[in-house]
Every structure is written in C-alpha cells, then in structure tokens.
Amino acid sequence: MKYFRTTILSSLALALCIALPAFAREETKTLSRIAVIGASMSDGFGVRVSTTLPDGKKISEGVNLAELVKASCKDPSVVVVNYTSSLYFMNPARTAKSSALRACGANAQEMPTCVLAVDWLFWNGYGASNVKGEKLSNDQERMELLDNALACLEPFCAANIPVVLGDFPDMHSAIGGGMISAPMVPSVECLNALNARVAQWALSKKNVCIVPLSKLTQDLLQKKSIHAAGRDWDAQTLGPLLQKDRLHPTFAGTVTVLAATLDALDTKTDNTALKSFEIDPAVLRERFVSQLKASATKNGDAEAAPTR
Numbered sequence: 001m002k003y004f005r006t007t008i009l010s011s012l013a014l015a016l017c018i019a020l021p022a023f024a025r026e027e028t029k030t031l032s033r034i035a036v037i038g039a040s041m042s043d044g045f046g047v048r049v050s051t052t053l054p055d056g057k058k059i060s061e062g063v064n065l066a067e068l069v070k071a072s073c074k075d076p077s078v079v080v081v082n083y084t085s086s087l088y089f090m091n092p093a094r095t096a097k098s099s100a101l102r103a104c105g106a107n108a109q110e111m112p113t114c115v116l117a118v119d120w121l122f123w124n125g126y127g128a129s130n131v132k133g134e135k136l137s138n139d140q141e142r143m144e145l146l147d148n149a150l151a152c153l154e155p156f157c158a159a160n161i162p163v164v165l166g167d168f169p170d171m172h173s174a175i176g177g178g179m180i181s182a183p184m185v186p187s188v189e190c191l192n193a194l195n196a197r198v199a200q201w202a203l204s205k206k207n208v209c210i211v212p213l214s215k216l217t218q219d220l221l222q223k224k225s226i227h228a229a230g231r232d233w234d235a236q237t238l239g240p241l242l243q244k245d246r247l248h249p250t251f252a253g254t255v256t257v258l259a260a261t262l263d264a265l266d267t268k269t270d271n272t273a274l275k276s277f278e279i280d281p282a283v284l285r286e287r288f289v290s291q292l293k294a295s296a297t298k299n300g301d302a303e304a305a306p307t308r
Contacts (some may be wrong), residue, residue, distance in 0.1 A: 005187055013139040028160060030269050031276055034080045035103040035112035036066040039088035041119040041257070044182040049288040059296055063251060063288060065118070068258060069189050071287050072277040080134040081112070089184075091164045093148050114269075115156055118166040118211055124170050125194045127184050135233035139190040146194055150201050157205045163204065164209055164261050167195045169217035174247040209264040216260055220253075227261035229279050238281055253282045 015082045036042055044064030052058050058096035073080070088095045101118070105111045123129075123145075130141040131148050141232040156163050168191050174180050186194065195214055202208045219226050220241055233256040235241050241253035249257060258279060265273040278284060 005079075007023065011017070011122075011144070013264055020043045020250070030113050031073075031075075031078055031273065033111070033113045034116060035070060035081050035114070036064075036069065036084060037103050038065065038084045038116075038118055038120040040086040041248055041254070043084040043086045044254075045086050046243050047249070047251050047254055049251060049285055049292065051289045051292050053296060055296060056302075057296075059292055061101050061288070061292055062296075063254070065116070065254060065258070067288075068254060068284065069116070069277075072258065072279060074276055074278060078276075081110075088231075089123045089127050089129070091129055091133045091222070092127060092145055093129075094133065096120070096124060096149040096152045100155070100244070101281070104155065112156075112161060114265070115161060115163045116261060116265075117162065118213070118257060121146065121149055121166060121198065123169065124188055125191070126171070126180070139186065139193070141196065142186055142190055143197065144286045146197055150198075153208075157207055160207050162207050162265065163205075164211055164265050164268075165198070166211040166213040167198050169213040171217070171247060173221055177244070177246040179245040179247045207268065209267050211261050211264045213257075216257070220263075226256060226260070228256065228263050229274055231259075234261065251285060252281045255279060255284060291298075 005090055013179045042065040044062050044067070046072045047063050049063055050058060050060035064082060064084060066080050066084070070080040071080070081103070083099045083131050085095055085099070103112055103115060125142050127145075128136050130136040136142065136145075153165070168186075170188065170191055171180065172185055172188075173180050175185060191214075191288045201212065216226055216228075220235075223235070225232040227233075227243060233241070233252075238252040238256075240250050241256055242248070243250055243253075258277075262277055262279065
C-alpha cells in the first residue's frame, strides 16, 4: 500500500509539473520536441549500420529509435530526446517512473510535445520482477506492473500531450533465442488480459494512440506483409525484419515499427505526422552511412593534423 501511495503522489507531482506551464505550449507544434521512452527495442539493441571506406576499412555504428526519428524528420529544427534503456527489465516499475519523470523535463522548454512509448510497456507485463522489484510469482503481479506503468503516463494525459503507446506482442517464439526464457513470458491468456487493459485505458485518454505490436508481430511471424504508412513492408523486399534472437527488430524492422508508429500518431496530429517524416529504409540507411563516412573523414583529418 505504501508503494502505491508513493506512486500516486509522484504522479500527481509530475502532473503539476507538466500541466501548470501548459499555457506556454499552446502555440507549440505537436512534433517540435519528441521524447522517446522505452526498452531495448527503442534503445537500438543490436541495430547497426555499416559501410566500407575507400581504403577498405569497415566501420559501423549503432542506431536507436530516437536517432532514427531524428534522421527521418523533414524539419531539421525538431528536437528528439532519448530516455530509453536496454536494462529496463531489471526493475521495470522503477524504470517506468524514472523515464516518465525524465521525459517531463526540468522546465517548460524541456517538456515534450509528443511522447513515443512504443516498447515502453513491454517489461511491465513480461519479465521476472514485480512492482516491488522482487521475484514475480503470478499473473496478477503482471497486471499490477501494467497499472503502475499506466499511472506514470497520466501526467502526459492531463497535459494533453500525444502519447504513442505500443501494446504487448506475443513473443513466445523468442523463447530459446538467447534473450528471453519461458518464465519471463506471460501466458496467452495473460497477454490477452494485459492488452485488454491497455485498450480500455487508452479509450478513456484522448491523447493516447496505440501501436498494435501484437498484430504486427503476428503478421511478421506468419510471414505476412505489414501495411503501414501507405506501403507494404515484408522481409522478401527489405531483408530480415527480426534479428536472430527473434525478439529485436533489425534496422529495416525498426523502420517498419516507426512507420506503424507514425500511422498511429497521424490520428492525433490532424494527419500531419506521416507528411513530416521520411520512411524509406534505403534513404534512411544512406543518411546514416553518410554520417558514418563524414565522421570517419573528420576523425582521419584530426589524426593527420600535425601537433603544435
């Protein structure tokens, strides 16, 4: 009881931090400051872009969702801030609270105008830790984790900040892939209950839209083409969309998720989200390759410069 009382008080305090200066954001564009919160998928786990330099040297760099969002923005003035963590699974209740607080910002200028929380709920249903950070023992504790996470989003709802929230995909197929074990995966019945709770909560929030990761994952595993952002996405055309661990998306898979995210966000931005981003995987990959080469050239020039 003490834990939940503390969570409620923290949420109320966060709500005041966001809602009081809301007047300062009335004329602010919805997509001017985007906060990305989430777990390892949003953190870019295993996603890398590589290229070969003229001298034959191979170079690569990791790419997270926030960097992908920034690279895809047609307006270079858009600010994208990253509050994701690949270690979310270690204490999901604590991480949910801390990432929501960080996304709020320290002042009105740092407050987001939009929040992307695509895989933010994942470890608030999956995993082995309950809301107290202790060993999870039953499905009811998974529901408590979810309710705690949703409470952390309430302040954004109070300020009418658009939130794009992913639901729970069925990742039973990832068991044995090296990243997730059977005890960490909810039963199909529990997953259905978790997603029903998310859908019910979202219906009462005019600022929240859902990215149907449950359906996207199902289509992907059944090798169906995914339709998002006005085009079809499939492994036959784009290459593998999932990594070998069967849990995390590849670069092309992450762009696919971004396309579905923008589809959802379009419903909260008067159909302007899709027009504001470039979502061609080949174009986006080339942008990162260009950045890689420019960085390598700059570093090479710095190494070659004589010391004084």
